[in-house]
Amino acid sequence: MPSVFITLEGGEGAGKSTLLKGLVPALVARGIDVVATREPGGSPLAETVRSLVLNPPAGEDWSPMAEALLMNAARSDHIDKVIGPSLAAGKAVISDRYSDSTRVYQAAGAGVPRAHLLAMEEIVTADARPDLTLILDAAPEDLLARRQDRNAPTDAFESRDLAFHTAIRNGFLAIAEAEPERCLVLNAMAQPARILERALGAIDNRLRL
Ligand code: T5A
16 A cells, blocks of 8 residues: 555634544545644654644743744654654555645744745655645634634634734635645535545545545
8 A cells, every 4th residue: 555645734723633533434444554643743742842832831922933943843753753654654644734834824924934934844844745735725704703612722823813814724725726736625614524525535536545
């Protein structure tokens, strides 16, 4: 079985974790060995970076470049310890967020120059580029309403304003437009079962799993 690397991207509360939870059993039922993971995080040390970056001490904010470097440091460890070995073993790896999130959040959101982010991405992800990226897309207002229905605590990114979340949405759509062979945009406001069906269809058509 050839290894495949699938990433799930989109705004806050777009349904990436929900889709991941649907994809894993569907692929396992086909006899595929699946590793489900997430970013920031995915390895023990990267999870430590996740808490630092998503929940900095009260009153403190990371500088934009420090935040971008932390995301990439966490990703490098995640690739070395989890993604790389899993792909080498012929498994399917599905990550809830990956390098497109850095491109979008640290550029559109935090203002790190795009060229710097692409240079970091080139170095850090050289051995782990996604074969397929599913982007869950919806109006930020709709995702905000959905988030407010949850009782989960908000983190440093979720608490930003609508203009921030609109820039995030546009950033993901720009990536999808620039890289249509890798990316597929899915309507995040569709029923979860419909989203899963479309995601499995894309996996069948594009990756022939
Ligand atoms: N970040 C991350 C960066 O800035 N740079 C980076 O490089 C990386 C990797 C991660 C934060 O870090 C930033 C981006 C993020 O701000 P996180 O907690 O992992 O933080 O945040 P999210 O990835 O946004 O995770 P969420 O859990 O908030 O959102 P999900 O996983 O997209 O959404 P999900 O599946 O949990 O669903 C949210 C709610 O909607 C319901 C679910 O039941 C749930 O209640 N739902 C639906 N309801 C109706 N219809 C559907 N289709 C639904 N799908 C889900």
